[in-house]
Amino acid sequence: xxxxxxxxxxxxxxxxxxxxxxxxxxxxxxxxxxxxxxxxxxxxxxxxxxxxxxxxxxxxxxxxxxxxxxxxxxxxxxxxxxxxxxxxxxxxxxxxxxxxxxxxxxxxxxxxxxxxxxxxxxxxxxxxxxxxxxxxxxxxxxxxxxxxxxxxxxxxxxxxxxxxxxxxxxxxxxxxxxxxxxxxxxxxxxxxxxxxxxxxxxxxxxxxxxxxxxxxxxxxxxxxxxxxxxxxxxxxxxxxxxxxxxxxxxxxxxxxxxxxxxxxxxxxxxxxxxxxxxxxxxxxxxxxxxxxxxxxxxxxxxxxxxxxxxxxxxxxxxxxxxxxxxxxxxxxxxxxxxxxxxxxxxxxxxxxxxxxxxxxxxxxxxxxxxxxxxxxxxxxxxxxxxxxxxxxxxxxxxxxxxxxxxxxxx
Numbered sequence: 296x297x298x299x300x301x302x303x304x305x306x307x308x309x310x311x312x313x314x315x316x317x318x319x320x321x322x323x324x325x326x327x328x329x330x331x332x333x334x335x336x337x338x339x340x341x342x343x344x345x346x347x348x349x350x351x352x353x354x355x356x357x358x359x360x361x362x363x364x365x366x367x368x369x370x371x372x373x374x375x376x377x378x379x380x381x382x383x384x385x386x387x388x389x390x391x392x393x394x395x396x397x398x399x400x401x402x403x404x405x406x407x408x409x410x411x412x413x414x415x416x417x418x419x420x421x422x423x424x425x426x427x428x429x430x431x432x433x434x435x436x437x438x439x440x441x442x443x444x445x446x447x448x449x450x451x452x453x454x455x456x457x458x459x460x461x462x463x464x465x466x467x468x469x470x471x472x473x474x475x476x477x478x479x480x481x482x483x484x485x486x487x488x489x490x491x492x493x494x495x496x497x498x499x500x501x502x503x504x505x506x507x508x509x510x511x512x513x514x515x516x517x518x519x520x521x522x523x524x525x526x527x528x529x530x531x532x533x534x535x536x537x538x539x540x541x542x543x544x545x546x547x548x549x550x551x552x553x554x555x556x557x558x559x560x561x562x563x564x565x566x567x568x569x570x571x572x573x574x575x576x577x578x579x580x581x582x583x584x585x586x587x588x589x590x591x592x593x594x595x596x597x598x599x600x601x602x603x604x605x606x607x608x609x610x611x612x613x614x615x616x617x618x619x620x621x622x623x624x625x626x627x628x629x630x631x632x633x634x635x636x637x638x639x640x641x642x643x644x645x646x647x648x649x650x651x652x653x654x655x656x657x658x659x660x661x662x663x664x665x666x667x668x669x670x671x672x673x674x675x676x677x678x679x680x681x682x683x684x685x686x687x688x689x690x691x692x693x694x695x696x697x698x699x700x701x702x703x704x705x
Contacts, residue, residue, distance in 0.1 A: 361415070365642070388470055391468075415645065415646035419646075420489065441566070526650075528683045535683060543601075586627065599613055632649060635697060659679050663676055
């Protein structure tokens, strides 16, 4: 609240829109992680096939995210943000009507395109409108909307499965996914295009726009490659943990739907506070120290949670640092990517880097589902998460610090 008081009207409207969009995206996306077990039982699909449904959404979200970034550099951030929200909302709604695995696979594929575009464009929009001294906090606090949406998904999941039959319950959760479409009305009325973008567009026509492959030019290749690998480590670790966590609690520890929701709420509360803490640390410590701190904490938390012989009570407590660390590492990412790329290629470069990480990280859930059949679900999750966070620590050493950088139209 103190941060909002220091922001201008345009900055507040942009932050609130991005927060709402990210919160509702999280609700729509995380619902699927809760109903995986139900679909496996109702449709008699394997864990590997269920993991593939997660993978295809993340894979195509990477395509949609990069594509939205390229178009946003040409036609505007606000226009592409609205289109992404509408696409994602409609596809999520349609999932509730799917009758078999093939239909669900197709609609999940389409859903991914809009899912990727919302973050890619929204984070650039916030990064360019909010002033440098507040950018890390603003983008990081917007990330906390993911935890709010995740928490709402857990509550509605428990409510739906308590009141409805399993087949109706899982469908009703996706029908609620039409809600983000109404956010577009607020965006159209209150969110402006960044001044820097309007200045650039006033000075050039579309023929002067750098080609999308310019992010791979010799002057930018190192930045593009390293930022993409950083995103892979952060997102790969997160997806490895969160996608299969409800299933792990139900299958490995025998928890019911209600008890699984209770355990996950501790993880989600930790996640929300991790986003908030990481947001302030990104502006206080800088981007690189914040990434390193949360990578080490994530590595320790996931090993303790999945490999140590914890009692159910101890697991309940250990869920807090697990959620705190896996989410806190995200807070500085949007601001950092905006600061690494020049204005003419900012949405393009940020969209590629983030969504390359998402595309490659998309294979983690599917591979974990496959390997879990041989080595156990907990061991498979831990192995992939450990590799991901270890990579983050190495990559951060090779990138520059950008704390306080002013984003101009140059």
